[in-house]
Amino acid sequence: MSVAAEISPAAGQRVSVVGAGVIGMGVAHLFAQWGHQVTLVDRDQAQLDKARKQISRNSKLYSLLQQSGGKAGLMERLRFESNIDHLAGSDFVIENITEDWDLKRTVHEAIQGLVESDTPIAANTSAIPITRFGSLYKNPQRVLGMHFMNPVPLMPTVEMIRGAHTSESTLDRARALLQQTGRDWVIVNDSPGFVTNRVMMLMVNEAMFLVHEGVSPAADVDRLFKTCFGHKMGPLETADLIGLDTVLRSIEVIYAELNDSKYRPCPLLRHMVYAGHNGRKSGRGFYVYET
Numbered sequence: 001m002s003v004a005a006e007i008s009p010a011a012g013q014r015v016s017v018v019g020a021g022v023i024g025m026g027v028a029h030l031f032a033q034w035g036h037q038v039t040l041v042d043r044d045q046a047q048l049d050k051a052r053k054q055i056s057r058n059s060k061l062y063s064l065l066q067q068s069g070g071k072a073g074l075m076e077r078l079r080f081e082s083n084i085d086h087l088a089g090s091d092f093v094i095e096n097i098t099e100d101w102d103l104k105r106t107v108h109e110a111i112q113g114l115v116e117s118d119t120p121i122a123a124n125t126s127a128i129p130i131t132r133f134g135s136l137y138k139n140p141q142r143v144l145g146m147h148f149m150n151p152v153p154l155m156p157t158v159e160m161i162r163g164a165h166t167s168e169s170t171l172d173r174a175r176a177l178l179q180q181t182g183r184d185w186v187i188v189n190d191s192p193g194f195v196t197n198r199v200m201m202l203m204v205n206e207a208m209f210l211v212h213e214g215v216s217p218a219a220d221v222d223r224l225f226k227t228c229f230g231h232k233m234g235p236l237e238t239a240d241l242i243g244l245d246t247v248l249r250s251i252e253v254i255y256a257e258l259n260d261s262k263y264r265p266c267p268l269l270r271h272m273v274y275a276g277h278n279g280r281k282s283g284r285g286f287y288v289y290e291t
Contacts, residue, residue, distance in 0.1 A: 026152025130163035192257035240279035
């Protein structure tokens with residue numbers, strides 16, 4: 001597959017992103033950076049204000065790290081809205097809220113009544129099966145999964161998930177949208193956790209068990225993976241980056257869906273989440289961070 005080096009204004013679409021957390025703001029940044037008109041929706045105005053500042057700050061940093069299509073005027077292509085009604089008129093919708101089925105279901109039920117019947121709807125989820133999202137829609141063929149990795153504007157590949165009813169035309173529209181941002185993709189079939197998180201969550205959870213059982217401290221676990229296997233980050237550094245609360249929710253979904261005891265969450269993970277030690281975003285996880 002070839003990717004676009006530059007896009008014209010005519011290529012811009014109206015992309016709506018629901019959820020202004022770390023991944024959501026990254027997705028909004030990515031598409032605005034490449035010339036699309038982006039509406040970032042979150043019911044929390046304080047989170048939207050935080051996203052606006054973070055995207056502006058990141059745009060300066062990322063421009064030093066890579067060439068970016070259409071980065072001039074990025075902030076002018078972004079709208080920050082607290083009312084979900086602003087999804088009306090979208091060409092493409094990407095949902096990114098917290099990994100909680102009840103919350104996601106409510107949002108998707110609202111999305112269905114706001115956009116045209118053929119508008120593609122992407123669920124950006126760590127583990128929840130895409131077919132479950134499709135079951136909420138009268139026309140589930142337009143529902144797919146798009147699993148973006150953090151930090152979104154710098155990651156070259158997106159894991160795209162085909163649900164039981166996802167149509168080829170929906171996948172084509174998602175591929176075209178990603179191509180306009182210079183991104184590659186890998187399409188996988190639906191399964192809890194898909195490919196990346198079904199493997200990743202098992203690894204980070206087992207690494208937590210090693211710390212929990214006193215086999216090795218976190219820093220040494222990570223050091224072994226970086227120096228022996230060439231990983232850029234160790235599994236516990238990765239868990240802190242993802243967010244330990246997100247890791248817990250994700251592995252709980254995989255555990256419940258597969259009914260496989262190898263995915264039972266580590267007690268240390270639960271304890272840290274209960275304590276509010278969720279990793280980078282909270283300032284403390286397996287490591288301590290400046291906030």
